Amino acid sequence: MLLVRSLWIFVVLSLIMISCGKESIVHVREFNIYAETNDPEVKETLSQLIDQYNSDVNGQVLNLVDTEEQANSSIRFQRNMLATEHRLGHARWSTLKKTNGDAFEAAMSERKTVIQYSMHMIFDLENFKRKTRGRFDKGSVEWRHLYHLFCHEVGHGLQMDHDGNPRSVMYSKISQQSRDDLDYEDYFTKAREFFTQP
């Protein structure tokens, strides 16, 4: 009887020790994007680019939200970006790490850390605005160029670097005609890898 009780106490003590300082990490790879624009054509085009992206990546990973408070990511437009910076877009990624509770609480109970991924994109306003008409024809030069540019910048937002292969979506230069032989399959395979990591 005494042996059973000792064993029981041992099991309980072991469980308490295991639970102390246990840490779980949750990665949040969902991008709620606030677009800083009042232009209905630009908004509509962005919404279609995002729909197309989610469909190609096979998941609802990008969302356009109405207010900055709901957002963890952003899209902004800059006038004359091409003229002044010689580029049509720019993006950066960031992560935010949050751990629950105070130090004592965290030591006594399960510590939960959330890592939230974010992306911040800027596009040349004039180029983007001029090509919004491409939303009516997904085979048009305008749409193909805009979608290529969008995927490229989102790629940076997903921590992708430039690629030396001219057929790659992540090639550093994007011609106005885009390309017929762009390797979107390779790009979306990499994008899906980002979203399905543990």
Ligand SMILES: [Zn+2]
């Ligand atoms: Zn780039």
